[in-house]
Amino acid sequence: PSTYLEAIKTVDPKKSTGKLSRIWIQLTALYEKRSELEKARETFRNASGVDFKNIAELADVWCEFAEMELRLGETNRAREVLRDVTDPSDKSLDINYKDESQSCQARVFKSLKLWSFRADLEESIGTVESTQAVYDEIIQLKIATPKTVLAYADYLEEHHF
Numbered sequence: 001p002s003t004y005l006e007a008i009k010t011v012d013p014k015k016s017t018g019k020l021s022r023i024w025i026q027l028t029a030l031y032e033k034r035s036e037l038e039k040a041r042e043t044f045r046n047a048s049g050v051d052f053k054n055i056a057e058l059a060d061v062w063c064e065f066a067e068m069e070l071r072l073g074e075t076n077r078a079r080e081v082l083r084d085v086t087d088p089s090d091k092s093l094d095i096n097y098k099d100e101s102q103s104c105q106a107r108v109f110k111s112l113k114l115w116s117f118r119a120d121l122e123e124s125i126g127t128v129e130s131t132q133a134v135y136d137e138i139i140q141l142k143i144a145t146p147k148t149v150l151a152y153a154d155y156l157e158e159h160h161f
Contacts, residue, residue: 001030013052021047021057025064032068040068048085051103058104059111066117075125082118085109088141097143112143119151128159 004027013020024047031040044065052058062085069078088109095102097110108114115138122131135152138144144152 001027004030013050016053019057019060020050021052021060024050024061028064028068032071037072041065044068049105051105055097055104055108055111056113058108059113062108062111062114063117066121070121075121079118079121079126082114082121086111086114086118086137088137093141110141110143112138112145112148115141115143116148119148123155131155 004023007023008027011020011023024043028040028043031037031043044061047061048058050058062081066078066081069075069081086109091106091109095107095110097107099107115134119131119134119138122134135155138148
């Protein structure tokens, strides 16, 4: 871990070339492999505070966090991770996802990658109501794509709505 920790301390997120998020993710994978799960979770939480060069990197960190919880059989924790990051309640809905004058943390709740992961997870292990709520929020946030709308329509049709 010391090499990863040194790299994290040394690299400036805004000046890095390549994906700094990979270093964080690889460090958490090392902790997971060693069954140091609380260290892995703490590292993910710390990584979520890094002002990465772009939102995609921050979204990758959150997705990997949820994926780890799923690998561990912690489906409720995975759902909680995704709920926490996509929760718009304490954020301005007017924030433009592409407005780089705002931090990645202020905009990541509009990441379609995270919302799509959350919708897939709800479809798999949630209820019809929880799945509908996720899709409705995607639409309310105005981040739905035609593919998202079609997936929602298919889901509703499968469940006889």
